[in-house]
Amino acid sequence: MEEVMQAPGVASRFLVIDISYFLTAVLFIMGLKRMSSPVTARSGILWAGAGMLVATLVSFLYPGMSNFELIIAAIVVGSLIAWWSGKKVAMTDMPQMIALYNGMGGGAAAAIAAVELYRAAFANAAGQPVQHSPLIMSLAVIGGIIGAISFSGSLIAWAKLQGVLNKTIRFGGQKFVNGLLFLGSLAVGVIVVLHHGADPLHVSLIFALALLFGIAMTLPIGGADMPVVISLYNALTGLAVAFEGFVMNNAAMIIAGTVVGSAGTLLTQLMAKAMNRSLANVLFSDFGSGGGAAATGPQGSMKPIEASDVGVMMAFASKVIVVPGYGMAVAQAQHKVWEMCQLLIDRGVTVKFAIHPVAGRMPGHMNVLLAEAGVPYDLIADLDEINAEFETADVALIIGANDVVNPVARTDKSSPIYGMPILNADKAKNVIVIKRGQGAGFSGIENALFFLDNTRMLYGDGQKAAAELVNAIKAVA
Amino acid sequence: MTGIVALYIFMLAAFTGYEIIAKVPVILHTPLMSGSNFVHGIVLVGAMVALGGATTPLEKTIGFVGVLLAAGNAVGGYVVTERMLEMFKSSGAKKKSGGGH
Numbered sequence: 001m002e003e004v005m006q007a008p009g010v011a012s013r014f015l016v017i018d019i020s021y022f023l024t025a026v027l028f029i030m031g032l033k034r035m036s037s038p039v040t041a042r043s044g045i046l047w048a049g050a051g052m053l054v055a056t057l058v059s060f061l062y063p064g065m066s067n068f069e070l071i072i073a074a075i076v077v078g079s080l081i082a083w084w085s086g087k088k089v090a091m092t093d094m095p096q097m098i099a100l101y102n103g104m105g106g107g108a109a110a111a112i113a114a115v116e117l118y119r120a121a122f123a124n125a126a127g128q129p130v131q132h133s134p135l136i137m138s139l140a141v142i143g144g145i146i147g148a149i150s151f152s153g154s155l156i157a158w159a160k161l162q163g164v165l166n167k168t169i170r171f172g173g174q175k176f177v178n179g180l181l182f183l184g185s186l187a188v189g190v191i192v193v194l195h196h197g198a199d200p201l202h203v204s205l206i207f208a209l210a211l212l213f214g215i216a217m218t219l220p221i222g223g224a225d226m227p228v229v230i231s232l233y234n235a236l237t238g239l240a241v242a243f244e245g246f247v248m249n250n251a252a253m254i255i256a257g258t259v260v261g262s263a264g265t266l267l268t269q270l271m272a273k274a275m276n277r278s279l280a281n282v283l284f285s286d287f288g289s290g291g292g293a294a295a296t297g298p299q300g301s302m303k304p305i306e307a308s309d310v311g312v313m314m315a316f317a318s319k320v321i322v323v324p325g326y327g328m329a330v331a332q333a334q335h336k337v338w339e340m341c342q343l344l345i346d347r348g349v350t351v352k353f354a355i356h357p358v359a360g361r362m363p364g365h366m367n368v369l370l371a372e373a374g375v376p377y378d379l380i381a382d383l384d385e386i387n388a389e390f391e392t393a394d395v396a397l398i399i400g401a402n403d404v405v406n407p408v409a410r411t412d413k414s415s416p417i418y419g420m421p422i423l424n425a426d427k428a429k430n431v432i433v434i435k436r437g438q439g440a441g442f443s444g445i446e447n448a449l450f451f452l453d454n455t456r457m458l459y460g461d462g463q464k465a466a467a468e469l470v471n472a473i474k475a476v477a
Numbered sequence: 478m479t480g481i482v483a484l485y486i487f488m489l490a491a492f493t494g495y496e497i498i499a500k501v502p503v504i505l506h507t508p509l510m511s512g513s514n515f516v517h518g519i520v521l522v523g524a525m526v527a528l529g530g531a532t533t534p535l536e537k538t539i540g541f542v543g544v545l546l547a548a549g550n551a552v553g554g555y556v557v558t559e560r561m562l563e564m565f566k567s568s569g570a571k572k573k574s575g576g577g578h
Binding site: 045109115251 | 490497505518519524527542553562
């Protein structure tokens with residue numbers, strides 16, 4: 001690089017690059033800040049996008065670059081595939097798509113590490129001096145391991161949520177094997193650093209073990225916990241990018257990667273907290289896999305009701321709170337539900353949507369699904385805002401939700417979901433539950449709410465039931 | 478950039494990320510995760526420089542894969558985040574724009 005540094009115009013090129021990266025960092029941080037409020041969120045992604053565009057274009061100016069045709073070809077191919085898939089994906093499938101794109105970022109960070117480490121390894125094997133210091137080599141190794149874990153782990157997370165991979169694979173001593181894979185990858189990494197790159201075989205071994213660890217660590221985690229895991233991998237990719245930023249001496253990567261690393265860690269904790277679980281619990285226990293021991297069944301019976309009666313009840317109510325769950329989105333009923341709510345609002349009924357933090361597949365997912373149906377966000381309330389309001393509601397309409405409204409979480413200490421914050425739908429004067437059949441929720445626990453005196457069951461497919469309610473309300477003069 | 482300056486940048490950026498997220502409402506968790514997923518697509522510039530400096534066929538192959546994956550991260554992350562955030566409107570804004578979709 002020394003000759004390159006002294007070529008004419010190089011200093012001014014670096015100045016342009018540095019200033020542009022600075023601008024990118026500012027745009028990223030401002031963009032993320034704007035994304036953290038619903039009012040400014042839409043402009044936030046535009047700001048961040050502008051930052052990315054600036055950084056990408058200016059990187060072509062890097063002195064001493066070659067392989068431009070390869071770079072452009074890779075950008076075009078990668079962008080087109082991602083653009084097409086991102087436009088096409090259904091809103092219900094968003095979590096796994098985020099996992100997929102996140103895995104790609106982790107893979108890219110690992111690829112950067114691989115290029116640098118293989119170069120050092122081949123140089124060392126040929127008896128030439130290695131240009132990187134041991135510190136930089138260490139950072140490349142750590143970033144490479146984290147990136148590779150995030151890559152393979154995210155792919156497994158995607159496969160599980162997409163339904164490509166249905167099995168939750170567990171065997172005795174699994175944690176021991178996983179630990180061995182991780183420590184093995186780390187140990188080979190130490191050898192590579194201490195021996196100035198060692199040889200290509202050792203470098204390959206680091207990545208092979210890290211990739212295997214990512215797979216092995218994600219396989220035993222149940223589908224319901226996957227969003228927390230995706231968020232964790234998102235943070236890890238950020239961290240890997242930051243480490244490779246040190247290796248490439250690239251401030252934009254260090255700043256953006258670190259911001260995502262710390263923001264992602266906090267977001268992961270918030271998600272785990274919303275599910276009333278610790279992160280360790282999510283990663284190392286098997287709660288989310290279903291088949292948990294059912295507690296003693298609740299007393300009483302489930303009482304059915306007809307859609308026409310529910311229509312009348314809601315039409316003459318003064319306040320209706322809708323509690324949607326992922327089942328509503330699966331049935332694609334959100335549009336019909338919103339149509340029903342608009343009829344009620346036109347009649348002067350106060351309508352609100354109560355969203356549990358883990359409604360949908362990840363925190364905030366339900367809000368996205370409702371927004372897609374056209375529900376304005378100021379009608380949507382989260383748990384802390386709405387829970388006191390159930391007592392004043394005439395009707396709580398539960399559609400596709402189950403465990404998040406189960407009162408045993410408040411009362412039954414022996415229940416696996418005891419202590420989980422729930423929506424107090426049982427406090428409403430009337431509770432209507434739209435449900436396909438009489439089964440239990442994903443946790444396998446019977447819902448005591450369904451057996452209460454003020455609860456009526458409206459059996460049927462979510463979309464069909466919502467359509468019937470629309471007609472029933474229209475029929476009320 | 479000396480090591481200690483890089484360390485300062487690392488520390489300050491970590492606090493910045495924490496502060497940005499600390500007060501975010503639950504309704505934005507998914508879009509924000511998607512947005513931060515887009516931001517680490519900046520790995521693209523590192524991958525470009527790595528491929529730009531690649532000389533052997535092995536380096537070029539890995540570098541090519543790296544740039545391709547990074548571009549996918551950046552573009553895919555942008556598209557899905559934008560699609561999600563586009564739907565966030567208040568009831569006031571909705572009336573002005575003449576109703577839903």
